[in-house]
Amino acid sequence: MARKKNSSADVTGPRIRSAALRLFARHGYAAVSMRQIASEVGVQAGTLYLYTPDKQSLLFDLMQNHMQDLLSELAALPDVQSPLAELQQFTRFHIRFHRARSDAVFIAYMELRNLEPKNFERIEAMRRQYEAHLEGILARGKAERLFDLPDTKLAAFALIAMLTGVNTWFREGGRLSLDAVEEIYWRMVKKAVGG
Amino acid sequence: MARKKNSSADVTGPRIRSAALRLFARHGYAAVSMRQIASEVGVQAGTLYLYTPDKQSLLFDLMQNHMQDLLSELAALPDVQSPLAELQQFTRFHIRFHRARSDAVFIAYMELRNLEPKNFERIEAMRRQYEAHLEGILARGKAERLFDLPDTKLAAFALIAMLTGVNTWFREGGRLSLDAVEEIYWRMVKKAVGG
The missing domain is CATH 1.10.357.10 (Tetracycline Repressor, domain 2)
Incomplete structure (x- = not known):
């Protein structure tokens, strides 16, 4: 992910990727919002943007x-x-x-x-x-x-x-x-x- | 299409199918609205519903x-x-x-x-x-x-x-x-x- 380096204790990055993968596969990229991904991970949308600048970067x-x-x-x-x-x-x-x-x-x-x-x-x-x-x-x-x-x-x-x-x-x-x-x-x- | 039979003069049904095909292929079914399909065909959303009860039927x-x-x-x-x-x-x-x-x-x-x-x-x-x-x-x-x-x-x-x-x-x-x-x-x- 772009802005924040993962430490070994940081599991949020992988959880974001895994949630995005699941949601994109289920609904398609265009139908999934950053807010939905945040909600699936259980973080605020603002937190998501600490890990990835936008949905395109995530894809x-x-x-x-x-x-x-x-x-x-x-x-x-x-x-x-x-x-x-x-x-x-x-x-x-x-x-x-x-x-x-x-x-x-x-x-x-x-x-x-x-x-x-x-x-x-x-x-x-x-x-x-x-x-x-x-x-x-x-x-x-x-x-x-x-x-x-x-x-x-x-x-x-x-x-x-x-x-x-x-x-x-x-x-x-x-x-x-x-x-x-x-x-x-x-x-x-x-x-x-x-x- | 479900509600209205096509006559040979009626080209709206095929045009709706062709627009839906193009939009679904480009953006994915979940990201495309009935309103977008109507706009692509150049008809009002209400007209679209004369031809198909809903997006699922169209797919x-x-x-x-x-x-x-x-x-x-x-x-x-x-x-x-x-x-x-x-x-x-x-x-x-x-x-x-x-x-x-x-x-x-x-x-x-x-x-x-x-x-x-x-x-x-x-x-x-x-x-x-x-x-x-x-x-x-x-x-x-x-x-x-x-x-x-x-x-x-x-x-x-x-x-x-x-x-x-x-x-x-x-x-x-x-x-x-x-x-x-x-x-x-x-x-x-x-x-x-x-x-």
Whole structure:
């Protein structure tokens, strides 16, 4: 948050972010007021402004944190040796990361329309970085003739959409465990890129 | 629309739907008032209520029309002989139908949260019918040992998400024509389901 540094004892910043995330996901950014967010946190509207200059900054912070977490967790994955192993790791990572953050994923896609141009550019740059990572895996596999893909960029878009789609239907405690779902999706991904 | 039947001379109903679609897609359902919709159409708020009892009915009408169009165009596709040809036809149809209606697609996914339970159930039933159509193709291909799919339901979800994803990045006049995109996606779909 912009104006006030969090100390370890200060839990208000994270509580504001979490309330904003919940309210934006439920009602949409444009329909939520700073007053409602303050009320959800249980503070005065004035207190909210100690933590964030305005609603746009709050939205941007949420999206930026989401993308930063995504990129840093991706970078922290253990090294694996082949494009096929990398793709398998990416598949499982993508499903699991996004599944655990359905509100943030929903907002990251839906509220792009409400980012100011400069903020939009920064979020888009991070998203492109993530897509480029997958495209790199696909290009290496193509170079090694493991993968047969006429267009690695489109394949990256297609796979990311397919994997993120798990969020629209997966329910904890349903017919299949997330692990089983990852396995079934991996099988399809592997065949889709295969030679 | 609920209260007033459209005559062929009456263009207000369609203009209301089209304005609501545009405004909901731009700002989100919760942030748009009936007054704003009336103003966008260029009629008094009172006139709007001659066409639709409330905003919820308008949202439901938009989603229902979208799903009805989808199901009726799907049903009108020419008969083809094999599950593989059916799947190819479905792939191209899905991309093309959704691409031409990006606002309606956006709303159909994003504003499910704002449907009242009874309306939600009706839209969900139509969506399930569409998914079941694809699952039927996949199951027939599996029965004929053309397709190797451990779970036809998940495969249907995965393919639909992948194909709808074209809307997030495709731009008319970009690097690839929609026809070329359809061909590249079809190649991936065919491999993903293949034996």
